[in-house]
Amino acid sequence: MDLSKRKFKEDFKKMLTEVYSMDISESETTEQYVTLGNLIRSYSSKNWGRTNQRYIEKKKKQAYYFSMEFLLGRMLKSNLLNLGILDTVRDGLRDLGIDLEEIAQIEPDPGLGNGGLGRLAACFIDSMATSEIPAHGNGIRFKYGLFKQKFVNGYQVELPENWLQNGNVWETRKMHAAVNVRFYGKVWLEQTSAGVLEPHYEDTQEVLAVPYDTPVVGFNNDVINTLRLWSAEVPPQDDITDYWSYIHQRNQIESISEVLYPDDSNYEGRLLRLKQEYFFVSAGIQSIIRHYKKMDLSMNHLAEKVAIHINDTHPALCVPELMRILLDEEKMDWEHAWNVTVNVMSYTNHTIMSEALEKWPIEMISTLLPRIYQIICEIDRRFTMKMSTLFEREIVERTRIIEGGHVKMAHMAIIGSHSVNGVAQLHTTILKEKVLHDFFLVYPSKFNNKTNGITQRRWLMLANEPLCDLINRKIGNEWETTPTELKMLKAFRDDEKTLLELAQIKRLNKERFAEHIKKTMDLTINPDAIFDVQIKRLHAYKRQLLNLLHILSLYFQLKDDPQADIHPRVFIFGAKAAPSYTYAKQIIKLINSVADLINHDAAIADKLKIVFVENYGVSLAEKIIPAADVSEQISLASKEASGTSNMKLMLNGAITLATLDGANVEIRDRVGEKNIVIFGLREDEVYQYYHDGSYQSRSYYENNPVLHRVLNGLIDGTIPGAEAEGRSVFDSLVQYGDEYFVLRDFEAYADAQKHIDQLYRDTLQWQKMALINIAGAGVFSSDYTVQQYASQIWDVSSKVRNI
Ligand SMILES: *Cc1c(COP(=O)(O)O)cnc(C)c1O
Numbered sequence: 141m142d143l144s145k146r147k148f149k150e151d152f153k154k155m156l157t158e159v160y161s162m163d164i165s166e167s168e169t170t171e172q173y174v175t176l177g178n179l180i181r182s183y184s185s186k187n188w189g190r191t192n193q194r195y196i197e198k199k200k201k202q203a204y205y206f207s208m209e210f211l212l213g214r215m216l217k218s219n220l221l222n223l224g225i226l227d228t229v230r231d232g233l234r235d236l237g238i239d240l241e242e243i244a245q246i247e248p249d250p251g252l253g254n255g256g257l258g259r260l261a262a263c264f265i266d267s268m269a270t271s272e273i274p275a276h277g278n279g280i281r282f283k284y285g286l287f288k289q290k291f292v293n294g295y296q297v298e299l300p301e302n303w304l305q306n307g308n309v310w311e312t313r314k315m316h317a318a319v320n321v322r323f324y325g326k327v328w329l330e331q332t333s334a335g336v337l338e339p340h341y342e343d344t345q346e347v348l349a350v351p352y353d354t355p356v357v358g359f360n361n362d363v364i365n366t367l368r369l370w371s372a373e374v375p376p377q378d379d380i381t382d383y384w385s386y387i388h389q390r391n392q393i394e395s396i397s398e399v400l401y402p403d404d405s406n407y408e409g410r411l412l413r414l415k416q417e418y419f420f421v422s423a424g425i426q427s428i429i430r431h432y433k434k435m436d437l438s439m440n441h442l443a444e445k446v447a448i449h450i451n452d453t454h455p456a457l458c459v460p461e462l463m464r465i466l467l468d469e470e471k472m473d474w475e476h477a478w479n480v481t482v483n484v485m486s487y488t489n490h491t492i493m494s495e496a497l498e499k500w501p502i503e504m505i506s507t508l509l510p511r512i513y514q515i516i517c518e519i520d521r522r523f524t525m526k527m528s529t530l531f532e533r534e535i536v537e538r539t540r541i542i543e544g545g546h547v548k549m550a551h552m553a554i555i556g557s558h559s560v561n562g563v564a565q566l567h568t569t570i571l572k573e574k575v576l577h578d579f580f581l582v583y584p585s586k587f588n589n590k591t592n593g594i595t596q597r598r599w600l601m602l603a604n605e606p607l608c609d610l611i612n613r614k615i616g617n618e619w620e621t622t623p624t625e626l627k628m629l630k631a632f633r634d635d636e637k638t639l640l641e642l643a644q645i646k647r648l649n650k651e652r653f654a655e656h657i658k659k660t661m662d663l664t665i666n667p668d669a670i671f672d673v674q675i676k677r678l679h680a681y682k683r684q685l686l687n688l689l690h691i692l693s694l695y696f697q698l699k700d701d702p703q704a705d706i707h708p709r710v711f712i713f714g715a716k717a718a719p720s721y722t723y724a725k726q727i728i729k730l731i732n733s734v735a736d737l738i739n740h741d742a743a744i745a746d747k748l749k750i751v752f753v754e755n756y757g758v759s760l761a762e763k764i765i766p767a768a769d770v771s772e773q774i775s776l777a778s779k780e781a782s783g784t785s786n787m788k789l790m791l792n793g794a795i796t797l798a799t800l801d802g803a804n805v806e807i808r809d810r811v812g813e814k815n816i817v818i819f820g821l822r823e824d825e826v827y828q829y830y831h832d833g834s835y836q837s838r839s840y841y842e843n844n845p846v847l848h849r850v851l852n853g854l855i856d857g858t859i860p861g862a863e864a865e866g867r868s869v870f871d872s873l874v875q876y877g878d879e880y881f882v883l884r885d886f887e888a889y890a891d892a893q894k895h896i897d898q899l900y901r902d903t904l905q906w907q908k909m910a911l912i913n914i915a916g917a918g919v920f921s922s923d924y925t926v927q928q929y930a931s932q933i934w935d936v937s938s939k940v941r942n943i
Pocket of ligand 1: 256
């Protein structure tokens with residue numbers, strides 16, 4: 141948008157007076173933040189209305205991205221950037237004696253997600269608005285986001301994340317768009333005089349779903365889409381007979397949107413979780429239908445105007461819920477309703493981990509959602525009947541929705557969608573050949589791949605301004621909207637001046653991060669060291685342990701030989717563990733105890749440091765990633781569906797140290813073998829081990845002397861304060877089979893780390909690798925990912941940029 145500095149300063153002062161009756165000298169950072177937020181909203185409101193109007197007037201087909209999680213991160217600077225007024229506002233504020241950075245830090249980081257899945261949804265809505273795709277987010281307005289993590293004596297402690305405490309400047313409550321969601325009760329069907337079956341309900345519990353809309357600002361294009369998050373409230377009642385039972389009921393209802401479940405890649409069959417899932421699914425679909433009806437088209441044409449995307453299985457109830465509305469409220473017959481539903485729905489699978497697959501006990505669904513359960517039974521009945529004529533019995537049994545007393549959500553999502561996608565090439569191949577092979581036989585054409593992506597606006601333009609400036613000086617800024625243009629950087633691969641500038645920028649970012657760590661943790665780290673980064677949820681399959689065992693091996697090496705030729709390293713960890721995930725919490729404690737040991741060993745001094753940042757989230761990621769030299773992507777091959785921190789780190793010039801898992805495979809293909817460090821078991825080797833059951837972790841303990849010493853270090857008192865955790869980890873690796881092949885991959889990993897150490901010593905060579913990584917990162921922009929969803933799955937228009 142057009143905005144002069146003078147106009148901005150006037151507007152800002154005026155808004156401050158309007159909202160707070162203050163002038164600048166009296167105002168504090170909080171007031172300045174709210175004022176700026178309000179101003180940004182007023183700047184965007186015209187285009188928000190216009191965008192919606194355009195969608196309605198042109199009767200555009202719109203896509204709705206249903207996701208339990210949206211891990212947005214702070215929005216102030218990203219809104220300014222996308223509106224094209226970041227520099228103007230920054231300068232204007234400086235004139236007024238205000239530091240934009242300071243204001244931006246005030247904003248609470250809305251942690252409405254656990255990790256990769258939620259962050260993907262956030263990158264997608266940014267890219268959808270930027271790519272001019274008529275698509276919106278639909279989710280839950282959790283009152284409490286993902287818990288705040290503290291370390292107490294090295295142990296993770298969880299505190300509530302009350303992100304709404306001081307209000308939320310970005311959202312608008314839309315009471316007129318509220319809808320009712322029905323739970324519990326009895327339901328039966330009665331034939332009307334017209335001969336159609338009509339459901340009758342008794343003793344239901346009604347919940348009022350109130351939407352809060354947040355503008356999703358496209359980058360320099362006047363498009364503003366909507367993120368609609370639902371809050372659960374008590375419907376208005378005119379007679380309250382029993383006050384206390386009303387209060388009880390109110391608490392029960394409001395608890396639906398109270399708190400995000402803190403489990404990543406893990407399913408827990410809690411009733412409240414099922415309520416959350418149906419709540420935002422039903423509210424979202426009702427609101428879509430209400431909107432659709434304004435176009436005055438028949439329900440038979442719904443799929444021509446509406447696409448609904450099911451992000452993982454959490455919103456899989458979209459399938460029976462849309463069926464319910466089409467059958468019960470729109471009086472469609474089953475075949476037509478089913479046809480419309482399948483054409484509207486599409487589904488993304490995010491994991492092959494069996495513990496993550498949702499399956500709800502029949503009893504739970506039939507009690508909480510009796511009508512939905514009837515519909516699921518009918519879907520299942522028709523599916524098994526039809527398939528029995530076409531496929532072997534076993535295949536039908538393995539693919540049906542209701543089985544073993546449970547409703548399998550992934551099966552429902554697959555059967556009820558026209559598209560099923562994995563999130564990286566390798567992941568999609570594993571789905572087709574292994575995990576969902578039966579479904580692939582049944583529906584080969586539903587399966588497709590959409591490799592995940594990240595938005596370069598947040599992860600480069602905002603997070604790493606110095607690098608962004610360098611890139612713009614070298615190749616111009618076309619890459620900001622056509623990210624593959626980053627490839628032009630390759631022209632500078634042998635340009636010493638550019639490579640040294642790149643080194644200087646990395647150094648600056650490392651100094652800044654070191655200052656932050658000094659301030660927040662009172663820990664001194666040396667910017668000349670290699671900054672080696674592993675930031676992601678703590679999960680056994682991600683193998684933070686492999687990293688830790690290697691650190692211990694370096695420690696022992698330096699203790700034995702203080703002159704050992706090891707380039708100084710700072711190992712940086714950021715990770716939350718699900719509160720109920722005991723093993724992951726033990727690993728956190730163990731890392732913290734090893735950090736204590738090494739960081740305070742005077743003999744080690746600057747050679748090794750471990751920084752385990754507290755409360756890892758989007759805001760911390762934005763600080764760590766620009767300062768990273770090495771990107772640790774060391775999951776057991778086949779287990780990480782895609783990964784996205786690998787892409788963010790690559791884009792910021794870190795060198796990837798990786799197994800051939802998830803999108804790491806595609807990163808290697810992009811940059812070539814020489815510009816990435818690959819190690820470890822491959823996916824087919826892992827499956828071979830599963831097949832023949834021949835893995836003996838103990839033999840690696842017994843036969844590799846380095847590993848032997850490191851593992852003994854876990855149980856011989858070397859690590860003070862973590863005796864129990866050391867024992868537990870030792871046992872899981874040596875006694876209980878080492879589920880994720882940590883010991884199997886240890887030697888290869890240690891060799892790969894040695895290789896990194898050698899590579900780093902040649903600055904120009906290292907920066908050349910970094911440059912090639914940055915130059916190759918463009919394809920991993922979520923702009924391209926969503927454009928592919930739009931054209932290949934949703935069939936909605938977009939402003940497609942050259943890929
Ligand atoms: C990108 C991101 C993730 C995903 O990291 P992976 O290493 O791909 O698992 C998780 N959390 C946050 C805060 C992120 O920004």
